[in-house]
Amino acid sequence: MLAVDLAILCVGLFLALALAAIVASGKPAASTFIYVAAIVPCGLVGIIGLTVLLGGVEVSKAVLPIGLPWLGAHFRLDALSAFFLFIIGLGGAITSLYAIGYGRHEHEPHRVLPFYPAFLGAMVLVVLADDAFSFLLSWEVMSLLSWALVLAHHRKAGTQKAAYVYLVMAGFGTMSLLLAFGLLVGGEGGYDFETIRAGVRSPVAAAIILSLMLLGAGSKAGLAPLHVWLPLAHPAAPSHVSALMSGVMTKVALYGFIRVVFDLLGPLEWWMSPVVILLGAATAVLGIFNAMMENDIKRALAYSTIENIGVIFAALGLALAFRANGMVAEAALAFTAALFHIFNHMIFKSLLFMGAGSVLNATGLRDLDGLGGLIHRMPVTGLLVLIGVTAISALPPLNGFASEWLIFQSILTSPNLPQSGLQIIVPATGALLALAAALAAACFVRLYGVGFLGRPRSDAARDALEVDRFSLGAMIILAAICVLAGVFPGIFLDAFAPAVTLMLDGRVPMQADQPWLTLVPMAESRSTYNGLLVLVFVAFSAIVSAWAVHRFASRRVRRSPAWDCGFPNADPLTQYGAGSFAQPVRRVLGTILLRAREEVLMPPPGDMSPARHTVHVKDLIWDGIYAQISWAINTVATRMNRLQFLTIRRYLSLVMMSLVLLLLALTIWN
Amino acid sequence: MDRLAFDMAHLLAGGLVLVSFMMIYQDRLYALLNVFALHAVVLSMSVAWQAWIQDAPHLYITAGIALVFKALIIPGALHRIIQRLGIHREVENVVGVGPTMLAGMGLVSLSIVLMLRLTEVADAFAREDLAFSLSVLLLGLLMMITRRNAVSQVVGFMSLENGLILAATGAKGMPLVVEISVAFSVLIAFIVIGVFLFRIRERFDSVDISALDDFRGDKK
Numbered sequence: 001m002l003a004v005d006l007a008i009l010c011v012g013l014f015l016a017l018a019l020a021a022i023v024a025s026g027k028p029a030a031s032t033f034i035y036v037a038a039i040v041p042c043g044l045v046g047i048i049g050l051t052v053l054l055g056g057v058e059v060s061k062a063v064l065p066i067g068l069p070w071l072g073a074h075f076r077l078d079a080l081s082a083f084f085l086f087i088i089g090l091g092g093a094i095t096s097l098y099a100i101g102y103g104r105h106e107h108e109p110h111r112v113l114p115f116y117p118a119f120l121g122a123m124v125l126v127v128l129a130d131d132a133f134s135f136l137l138s139w140e141v142m143s144l145l146s147w148a149l150v151l152a153h154h155r156k157a158g159t160q161k162a163a164y165v166y167l168v169m170a171g172f173g174t175m176s177l178l179l180a181f182g183l184l185v186g187g188e189g190g191y192d193f194e195t196i197r198a199g200v201r202s203p204v205a206a207a208i209i210l211s212l213m214l215l216g217a218g219s220k221a222g223l224a225p226l227h228v229w230l231p232l233a234h235p236a237a238p239s240h241v242s243a244l245m246s247g248v249m250t251k252v253a254l255y256g257f258i259r260v261v262f263d264l265l266g267p268l269e270w271w272m273s274p275v276v277i278l279l280g281a282a283t284a285v286l287g288i289f290n291a292m293m294e295n296d297i298k299r300a301l302a303y304s305t306i307e308n309i310g311v312i313f314a315a316l317g318l319a320l321a322f323r324a325n326g327m328v329a330e331a332a333l334a335f336t337a338a339l340f341h342i343f344n345h346m347i348f349k350s351l352l353f354m355g356a357g358s359v360l361n362a363t364g365l366r367d368l369d370g371l372g373g374l375i376h377r378m379p380v381t382g383l384l385v386l387i388g389v390t391a392i393s394a395l396p397p398l399n400g401f402a403s404e405w406l407i408f409q410s411i412l413t414s415p416n417l418p419q420s421g422l423q424i425i426v427p428a429t430g431a432l433l434a435l436a437a438a439l440a441a442a443c444f445v446r447l448y449g450v451g452f453l454g455r456p457r458s459d460a461a462r463d464a465l466e467v468d469r470f471s472l473g474a475m476i477i478l479a480a481i482c483v484l485a486g487v488f489p490g491i492f493l494d495a496f497a498p499a500v501t502l503m504l505d506g507r508v509p510m511q512a513d514q515p516w517l518t519l520v521p522m523a524e525s526r527s528t529y530n531g532l533l534v535l536v537f538v539a540f541s542a543i544v545s546a547w548a549v550h551r552f553a554s555r556r557v558r559r560s561p562a563w564d565c566g567f568p569n570a571d572p573l574t575q576y577g578a579g580s581f582a583q584p585v586r587r588v589l590g591t592i593l594l595r596a597r598e599e600v601l602m603p604p605p606g607d608m609s610p611a612r613h614t615v616h617v618k619d620l621i622w623d624g625i626y627a628q629i630s631w632a633i634n635t636v637a638t639r640m641n642r643l644q645f646l647t648i649r650r651y652l653s654l655v656m657m658s659l660v661l662l663l664l665a666l667t668i669w670n
Numbered sequence: 671m672d673r674l675a676f677d678m679a680h681l682l683a684g685g686l687v688l689v690s691f692m693m694i695y696q697d698r699l700y701a702l703l704n705v706f707a708l709h710a711v712v713l714s715m716s717v718a719w720q721a722w723i724q725d726a727p728h729l730y731i732t733a734g735i736a737l738v739f740k741a742l743i744i745p746g747a748l749h750r751i752i753q754r755l756g757i758h759r760e761v762e763n764v765v766g767v768g769p770t771m772l773a774g775m776g777l778v779s780l781s782i783v784l785m786l787r788l789t790e791v792a793d794a795f796a797r798e799d800l801a802f803s804l805s806v807l808l809l810g811l812l813m814m815i816t817r818r819n820a821v822s823q824v825v826g827f828m829s830l831e832n833g834l835i836l837a838a839t840g841a842k843g844m845p846l847v848v849e850i851s852v853a854f855s856v857l858i859a860f861i862v863i864g865v866f867l868f869r870i871r872e873r874f875d876s877v878d879i880s881a882l883d884d885f886r887g888d889k890k
Contacts, residue, residue, distance in 0.1 A: 649764070652815045659811070660777065667784045 014121030021113035046089020052082035076130035079498035101470035143170035162232035176216035220253035234302035239357025270324035276317030283310030328506035337406035355385035368578035399485035682716035710740030799840025806833030
């Protein structure tokens with residue numbers, strides 16, 4: 001049995017599970033059963049992906065007699081698909097494990113259970129699709145199923161708006177993809193990817209296709225300014241679904257972008273790459289800045305996803321720039337870094353969303369200003385989330401650092417690029433990405449510091465209880481992978497190498513050959529990184545300083561209020577809060593990016609009411625683009641209303657006018 | 671023979687356009703019906719001529735249908751309708767005759783310029799036929815939008831349909847089934863419209879379609 005057939009069989013299993021969920025709807029054990037059962041096909045998919053990746057490039061194909069009658073549905077499993085199958089399988093399996101525990105708290109499980117396995121299956125199909133029709137169909141099915149999952153808590157305020165915005169954005173994205181594939185296919189109508197791959201396109205057509213892909217895949221992945229649905233939809237969905245959407249579905253969107261731009265489109269001119277690079281860098285800064293301002297944990301995580309998608313897009317743009325100049329080793333480095341970051345982001349973002357879900361379950365709160373002190377009540381979750389935030393802040397020796405380090409390594413090779421434009425743009429991008437990384441660290445210090453440290457700000461946070469074993473187990477696995485991929489990044493790079501070779505005909509040096517598990521990004525490299533060494537150093541210095549402190553300081557255990565700032569025993573609200581932590585950054589950048597304005601309302605003398613300090617922020621992208629578009633559509637639609645009430649003769653005249661106009665256009669055009 | 675065939679086809683098709691102009695000019699209903707009957711006669715002659723030169727006997731059937739239904743039955747029936755409705759004295763003008771004629775000329779020149787340029791590869795018969803039939807079609811549409819009376823709108827619609835038949839017979843190899851079905855659809859449309867005319871009349875005591883607009887609460 002071919003690997004691809006096995007993968008399609010897994011999709012069938014997912015669909016069967018979805019049907020079973022419909023049948024078992026209402027049964028108390030349904031939730032546990034579905035999530036336990038979903039681990040099996042997820043694990044299978046992950047194993048298939050990993051086997052194909054490790055076993056070298058073994059391409060297998062399948063054609064199913066469904067879909068368009070003369071076309072059938074083509075499926076293919078190559079190294080790139082295998083990499084993303086691995087992502088989906090691993091992410092899906094761990095999320096399902098988490099959901100065994102988390103799903104018990106669901107009030108209306110029948111709104112989640114049927115869609116969850118089907119959503120996983122649709123993502124697998126997107127990655128396997130080998131013709132435009134099946135690709136677009138599975139993409140759309142994936143969008144619709146995730147929409148249904150976002151709408152699961154439809155009675156909560158804001159959910160319906162979130163789902164609506166998501167649906168509109170998904171529709172827009174699919175339309176862009178449709179146009180992109182229309183251009184790719186051209187007039188001949190060969191819809192399978194093999195024909196498309198063989199086609200030749202003019203640079204202008206290629207540029208248009210690239211822009212359409214940026215719109216289509218970018219809107220699903222969360223590229224600014226198409227990211228607006230993420231901070232709405234991720235908080236609205238149940239947490240395990242958020243983990244899946246943020247960790248895995250955005251990656252499937254990236255798969256679509258990579259498949260078309262690197263594989264199907266053929267060679268691109270160098271001047272198209274700066275668009276991707278700059279969009280990515282701008283997205284990264286904008287995303288993390290918004291995350292820094294956000295008080296809602298899940299919204300902050302959604303914005304952080306936008307940042308990471310931006311980083312990945314910047315790396316992909318770099319790979320495009322290097323490839324256009326024939327610099328295979330550099331291109332392979334940037335592309336490997338992108339793939340590694342895709343993997344890493346899937347791991348730590350899932351971990352953080354699960355952590356947020358656990359906090360939500362334990363306290364019922366998502367607002368940072370209601371949390372605090374959770375590390376005492378939920379020590380294991382606290383430790384695991386700490387690993388997650390360390391990883392996502394790109395601190396060594398964890399995996400986030402390894403992949404971002406690789407991206408910066410590839411940025412540092414930019415002086416070798418022949419075009420002076422790129423020589424300026426790429427280092428500037430490096431500066432933007434460094435800013436994003438620094439802001440990310442600040443953002444997650446804030447998230448963790450306000451959420452888990454200090455004293456509880458509400459009764460709910462004070463009475464929080466540790467979550468169940470399944471949730472903890474899932475998070476422990478993810479945290480372990482974070483450490484593993486950070487300390488031994490070479491193993492992962494070697495595993496992902498076939499996908500890189502398939503796309504770029506080159507790869508980073510074999511990491512297994514390097515002594516002492518050192519990470520060597522390029523053959524004639526100036527810099528190397530050794531995660532193990534850093535881990536040993538971190539552990540050693542930490543132990544030594546702990547020993548020194550305990551040896552030379554008083555051994556007596558002292559307990560004192562945390563963060564009391566000179567006000568012991570005061571109200572917990574006197575602590576440093578989420579708003580206070582964000583204030584410096586908001587004052588520096590927020591006046592430009594958010595039009596932030598602070599207003600102090602002092603009551604007149606004699607008035608006993610308290611003084612008030614309010615911050616007004618605006619979402620420039622929402623107000624500047626989306627509100628305008630919606631206003632324009634409303635205005636036009638209102639005007640068009642009058643067309644409903646014309647006389648018969650006017651209707652006939654309209655028909656005649658349009659006919660004559662078209663004929664005239666035809667005459668002039670000829 | 672070939673030259674003559676072409677000239678005759680040209681003459682008959684051109685005659686159809688001319689009669690269309692005459693219809694636009696007529697603003698009295700009886701006269702309009704007579705011109706419409708003439709229109710149908712010219713059409714059936716044109717179709718018969720095509721049948722002769724294309725050696726396609728089934729086109730004679732089309733010509734016969736056109737002659738019987740459109741030159742005799744439909745005008746006769748409309749005649750009776752007008753009599754029964756008592757509107758034979760009505761003069762109707764939404765747009766003046768002059769502007770309408772000018773617009774008609776513009777449409778004819780547009781269709782000729784367009785068709786002659788588009789069909790350079792087709793044979794001469796089809797080119798002329800298509801150009802003229804598009805003209806007839808547009809003139810019929812023009813008539814529908816410049817008239818207020820429902821009866822003259824029916825006539826405009828019928829003449830539009832005549833243009834379609836002219837185009838269909840000009841192109842060789844048009845199957846008989848299509849022509850017959852077109853003819854029947856026209857007949858059915860006629861019946862439906864006839865019924866509606868009486869219904870409108872019953873309700874509003876007029877077949878002036880502005881009565882319908884009044885009923886909907888629109889301003890004239």
